[in-house]
Amino acid sequence: QFQIETGLITSHWGLGMLANNGEKEPFFGQPEFGDRVVRARITTKPSKDSPWYFSAAWDRVLYDDLTIDPRIQWTNQALFSVLWRKGDDAFGMYGAVRRQDELLYARSTRVTVLDAYTDLNIDLTTDLKLHFGVEAAGVTGKSNRATTYNSPDRIHVLSGGAATEAMVIMLDESLAMGFAAGIASGDGDPSDDTAHDFSFDRNFGVGMILFDEVMGGIEAAQYNLLTDPDHMGQAPDAVEASVYEGAFRRASYLQPRVQYSPAPWAQLRLGMVFAWATAPITHAFYTHRNGGVPVNHLGQPTSGYALGSELDWAVQLGPFVDKDHLLHNTRVSFQGGHAVLDSNLGGDKMGRIDRYMMMFHVL
Numbered sequence: 001q002f003q004i005e006t007g008l009i010t011s012h013w014g015l016g017m018l019a020n021n022g023e024k025e026p027f028f029g030q031p032e033f034g035d036r037v038v039r040a041r042i043t044t045k046p047s048k049d050s051p052w053y054f055s056a057a058w059d060r061v062l063y064d065d066l067t068i069d070p071r072i073q074w075t076n077q078a079l080f081s082v083l084w085r086k087g088d089d090a091f092g093m094y095g096a097v098r099r100q101d102e103l104l105y106a107r108s109t110r111v112t113v114l115d116a117y118t119d120l121n122i123d124l125t126t127d128l129k130l131h132f133g134v135e136a137a138g139v140t141g142k143s144n145r146a147t148t149y150n151s152p153d154r155i156h157v158l159s160g161g162a163a164t165e166a167m168v169i170m171l172d173e174s175l176a177m178g179f180a181a182g183i184a185s186g187d188g189d190p191s192d193d194t195a196h197d198f199s200f201d202r203n204f205g206v207g208m209i210l211f212d213e214v215m216g217g218i219e220a221a222q223y224n225l226l227t228d229p230d231h232m233g234q235a236p237d238a239v240e241a242s243v244y245e246g247a248f249r250r251a252s253y254l255q256p257r258v259q260y261s262p263a264p265w266a267q268l269r270l271g272m273v274f275a276w277a278t279a280p281i282t283h284a285f286y287t288h289r290n291g292g293v294p295v296n297h298l299g300q301p302t303s304g305y306a307l308g309s310e311l312d313w314a315v316q317l318g319p320f321v322d323k324d325h326l327l328h329n330t331r332v333s334f335q336g337g338h339a340v341l342d343s344n345l346g347g348d349k350m351g352r353i354d355r356y357m358m359m360f361h362v363l
Contacts, residue, residue, distance in 0.1 A: 003043045011035040014117030014135040017163050017200050026205025027257060028312040028335060029212060033202050035064040053083040065202055075100040091118045102145055111141030111157055129169050136162035146238035151193035159185045159198035176259040186250030186279025199249035206248040207273035208337030209310050209355050216246030218297045225285040251277050269314040275307040281344045298346040308347055310339035331361040
């Protein structure tokens with residue numbers, strides 16, 4: 001039997017490390033983006049009761065982390081995936097061949113992506129179960145969207161990343177404890193002919209402050225410097241692609257976390273994030289002005305790979321139960337984050353960074 005799907009849809013795969021539709025809320029923070037494509041897909045399975053699914057698809061990408069404006073960026077990708085799903089357990093692999101053309105500049109990027117993930121739920125005892133998920137991906141290809149001094153015609157792309165999460169959960173789901181971790185490759189030599197930087201999807205939340213706010217703010221300010229005619233006669237190629245909207249990239253992290261539900265309508269979360277870079281910590285503009293010797297966004301020399309740490313917490317009330325079912329999808333949440341940056345990011349001068357957020361969900 002076959003299933004055929006065509007039309008405008010959101011795109012998601014695995015833990016959402018690369019393809020993320022923005023429908024699942026991260027452990028802390030909120031979803032703000034979602035990948036959208038016009039897709040033609042065909043899926044088949046060996047038999048009616050088989051847990052195996054084989055799919056092939058073609059996408060015209062309208063919006064994701066790399067395609068921002070479909071009017072000037074023409075992006076197509078062909079995909080093939082194999083998925084095994086039984087109950088809440090799943091294992092899958094997909095490959096994608098992607099071509100993106102920058103119509104205004106006659107530049108293009110051609111990459112091949114291979115991504116695999118597993119999502120398992122294992123009963124440990126009569127009272128405990130383990131939820132475990134892992135996703136890993138690699139990217140290879142070539143691009144002349146951005147070039148380097150040592151490779152002015154094109155650069156090669158070779159990068160990879162992985163993410164995992166594990167939670168031990170009470171069967172009544174009142175208490176869960178575990179951790180999340182991830183790594184994204186970084187480029188130690190941005191002037192050679194190969195780009196090694198790997199970025200997670202912007203909706204893959206890693207804490208509330210360090211990447212979402214601090215690193216995202218540094219990138220936005222860097223873009224302003226690189227496009228300011230008072231500083232540079234001409235902005236570098238693909239400078240618009242240097243802003244990643246706070247995505248986790250070229251770094252590694254460890255996040256111990258716990259979740260407690262004292263009542264069906266109340267949930268408490270607590271977590272820590274410890275982060276390290278996977279490439280020398282540099283600021284493109286100030287490092288270039290410093291003759292290539294690494295400095296951060298404050299013009300300070302950097303050493304080592306530590307980025308900092310943060311403490312995050314969240315309180316969610318709802319969904320509520322009432323006899324008229326008027327509030328059954330209504331929730332309110334309060335969240336906070338407190339980050340201490342390493343000296344590599346100017347933490348010795350900036351002090352603690354706090355962020356608070358309140359959200360209402362009415363559906």
